[in-house]
Amino acid sequence: xxxxxxxxxxxxxxxxxxxxxxxxxxxxxxxxxxxxxxxxxxxxxxxxxxxxxxxxxxxxxxxxxxxxxxxxxxxxxxxxxxxxxxxxxxxxxxxxxxxxxxxxxxxxxxxxxxxxxxxxxxxxxxxxxxxxxxxxxxxxxxxxxxxxxxxxxxxxxxxxxxxxxxxxxxxxxxxxxxxxxxxxxxxxxxxxxxxxxxxxxxxxxxxxxxxxxxxxxxxxxxx
Ligand SMILES: Nc1ncnc2c1ncn2[C@@H]1O[C@H](COP(=O)(O)OP(=O)(O)OP(=O)(O)O)[C@@H](O)[C@H]1O
Ligand SMILES: [Mg+2]
Numbered sequence: 001x002x003x004x005x006x007x008x009x010x011x012x013x014x015x016x017x018x019x020x021x022x023x024x025x026x027x028x029x030x031x032x033x034x035x036x037x038x039x040x041x042x043x044x045x046x047x048x049x050x051x052x053x054x055x056x057x058x059x060x061x062x063x064x065x066x067x068x069x070x071x072x073x074x075x076x077x078x079x080x081x082x083x084x085x086x087x088x089x090x091x092x093x094x095x096x097x098x099x100x101x102x103x104x105x106x107x108x109x110x111x112x113x114x115x116x117x118x119x120x121x122x123x124x125x126x127x128x129x130x131x132x133x134x135x136x137x138x139x140x141x142x143x144x145x146x147x148x149x150x151x152x153x154x155x156x157x158x159x160x161x162x163x164x165x166x167x168x169x170x171x172x173x174x175x176x177x178x179x180x181x182x183x184x185x186x187x188x189x190x191x192x193x194x195x196x197x198x199x200x201x202x203x204x205x206x207x208x209x210x211x212x213x214x215x216x217x218x219x220x221x222x223x
Contacts, residue, residue: 006018008020008021009021010024010103011102011103012103024103027103028100028101028102028103029100029101031100031103031104031105031106032096032097032100032101032106034107035096035100035105035106035107035108036107036108036109037092037093037096037097037106037108037144038089038093038108041089041090041093042093042097044090044093045090045093045094045097046097048094049097055087056211056214057087057208057211059207059208060086060087060091060206060208063080063091063204063206064091064094066201066204067091067095067176067204068095068098070174070202071095071098071099071142071174074172075168075169075171075172075173075174076174076175076202077165077168077169077174077175077177077194077197077198077202078174078175078176078177078198078202078203078204079176079177079178079179079186079190079198079202079203079204080092080176080177080178080179080204080206081178081179081180081181081182081183081186081203081204081205081206082180082205082206082207083180083206083207083209083210084180084210084212085210085211085212085213086206086207086208086209086210086211087206087211088146088178088206089146089178090211092108092144092146092176092178093108095142095144095176096108096142096144099141099142099174104141104142105139105140105141105142106140106141106142106143106144107136107137107140107142107143107144108144108146109137109143109144109145109146110145110146110147110150111145111146111147111148111149111150111153111157111161112147112150114133114137114145115153115156115157115160115161117130117133118133118134118137118160121133121134134164137164138164138167138168138171139173140173141173141174142173142174142175142176143164143168143173143174143175143176144175144176144178145161145164145175145176145177145178146178147178147179147180148161148177148178148179148181148189148190149179149180149181149189149190150179150180158190158191161190161194162190162191162193162194165177165193165194165197166193166194166197169197177190177194177198183203183205186203
């Protein structure tokens, strides 16, 4: 008996030719590379995708399932908060990979660099990419803003972030905000407008030990 013909399916487009599928796949990979997630975390996410590494910690895995389910195209605003090295940026990178490989766009920014780029974009001497920063931040399907509240932010920076998050929320786009705050510090740091838009189960607290310190003092890292 002959083998059934292999099918090539693109989400939202259905079955296509192998050539069209390979083109689309390449565009997805390009989009993920342009998203600017930290290289080390991209390597880990790709390794997981290829079955070469496995995530530790049952709560982290549960959070991943929760985040993946929320990135369903309806637009969600999420916050990942908690101590250093607990896998917040890693989970956001996996989210970026997931979104890009579905054919959408994503972009990773550290909060301080994002503000600087937007400010420079208004200067006469701005580069083309600086000039376009704000527009692209408002358009991209998944925006990740990391290290929020890392430095003493100015009132301008806080208002800027609020406007970006609110506009994206209104446009049903996905946004992940990341910080090292405790749960009771986070809402005062980002302000009422953002806190209110982060849906009920939208604040994920990464409450375990740093993955960077695993093995120290013989402490296990699982569960
Ligand atoms: N579930 C996991 N299993 C195994 N390793 C992980 C897991 N999550 C993250 N890591 C690894 O742990 C390290 C720290 O992760 P990450 O940079 O995401 O932490 P973070 O919470 O963003 O820390 P910080 O607050 O300092 O930025 C990375 O090397 C990452 O690949
Ligand atoms: Mg981080």
